[in-house]
Structures are given as C-alpha cells and as structure tokens.
Amino acid sequence: MTDRYKSYWLPGLGNDDADPDEVLHSAFAWLETEPCSGERLVVMNTLGMTEHTPYLAQASAPYTVVSPRARRRIGTASAPGNAVLAIWPAHETLELAEVLARDGALCVIPGSVDDVSHWIHRTAAHALWDIGLPDDDPLRLEEPVRSALDSIIAFDGNNNFLGAGGKEHAIRRLRTMIRDGHRPDPSVLENYVLARGTRSFKGARRLREWYEGLLQGRRFYDYARRPI
Numbered sequence: 001m002t003d004r005y006k007s008y009w010l011p012g013l014g015n016d017d018a019d020p021d022e023v024l025h026s027a028f029a030w031l032e033t034e035p036c037s038g039e040r041l042v043v044m045n046t047l048g049m050t051e052h053t054p055y056l057a058q059a060s061a062p063y064t065v066v067s068p069r070a071r072r073r074i075g076t077a078s079a080p081g082n083a084v085l086a087i088w089p090a091h092e093t094l095e096l097a098e099v100l101a102r103d104g105a106l107c108v109i110p111g112s113v114d115d116v117s118h119w120i121h122r123t124a125a126h127a128l129w130d131i132g133l134p135d136d137d138p139l140r141l142e143e144p145v146r147s148a149l150d151s152i153i154a155f156d157g158n159n160n161f162l163g164a165g166g167k168e169h170a171i172r173r174l175r176t177m178i179r180d181g182h183r184p185d186p187s188v189l190e191n192y193v194l195a196r197g198t199r200s201f202k203g204a205r206r207l208r209e210w211y212e213g214l215l216q217g218r219r220f221y222d223y224a225r226r227p228i
Helices: 020-033 047-052 055-058 091-100 117-123 143-159 167-179 187-196 201-215
Strands: 003-010 038-045 064-066 083-088 102-109
Touching: 003 117, 020 038, 020 055, 020 083, 038 055, 038 091, 047 055, 083 091, 091 102, 091 201, 102 143, 143 167, 143 187, 143 201, 167 201, 187 201
Parallel strands: 003 102, 038 064, 038 083, 083 102
Antiparallel strands: none
C-alpha cells in the first residue's frame, strides 16, 4: 500500500544524544514551515501530555491538538492536506496521525510506549536531523520466518487475520514455524507485519498475541470451537 503523505522523523525519547526540548524545537519549526493546503495539527496520546513539559505546552498552544481520546476536536482537520506532528505516539495515536496526514505531511517523534521503527522503514521517512535509520529493522528476519509471515499476510492481512480461514491459517503457519525452531522476538514479528502487511495495529497485535500464546503452549480453536 502506498502512503499518501510525505513522511519525516526526529530522534525520540530513547536517543541519549538528543535533548528533548531541542527536538521539539525542530519539530515545531517543521510544523510552522511545511507547505500544506490544510491545517497544522499536533497529535498526542492524550491532551494532558502538554502539562508535563513546559516547552511543549507553549509551543503547541497555537495549534489544534488532538488525540485518539479526543476525536471530537478534529472537526475540519479530517479534510486532506494537513501537516501533522505526532509527538511520542503509541500505535493507536500514530494510526490517527496517518489518517489526518493523507495528501499532506507527517513528522513523528518516537516515544517510549510503542516502537514506531516499522513506520520509519515502511514509509522511508526522511530524517530531519543527521541520524540513521533505527537498528531494529523489522524486515531483517530469517528466510523461514519471512516466508511464514508473508504467507499469513498474503492470506488475510487486509482483514486483520479474522477473515474466512484467516485465524486458522495464521495459527497453523506460526505453529509450524515454532516447531521448526524459528522463534523471533514477538515485538520483531509484530513490527514486520506492520511494515509489510497491514496498517491495522490491532491486527498486528492480534497476530503477536497468538504467537505468544503458542510459545506458551496455549491451545486455539476456530469459531465452531474445533481445535486448530
């Protein structure tokens, strides 16, 4: 799927070489100057996040600030062509930012709640500072693992793995992968799916939970309560 916005990123909270206030200063400079035909928006996990950082409260004051929990404030911002700054987003917040940025531009500052390296790699986001891509490339997996995940994605990724036979196919491929001795970290599996197969964070998280359950020896059933 092709992204319908320009993408940028800045170093996040996990980067010890970047002062958070300096990063925010660069981010709001981008937001003020990025050409756009719509609105200039700030997207955060909650509106109350501005209360914990004095500079953030001051810098965000001139803009509309929205969050997944305060969608009523979006209003005309749902139109295309916006410049959107997503600050320390969780997966749900990044999903909202992508919707608001369609036919416009999106800049992301990674936070500490959810890993967004999959988004940086998927969109080939341009770094606004002189920094390289995150080391944890979600596409760097063993061939048997890639093959299993690509099969799962192709079969039902666009239905969040809950379409006809999607769950059953996913469980069987994951179980075979584990039986053959391939056990990637659950977060890497989730990020690979986000980068390659689905825009739904819920779908990727669902697949991760099935995988973690299989690692723990959990049994799974189809919708007729038959063992998979």
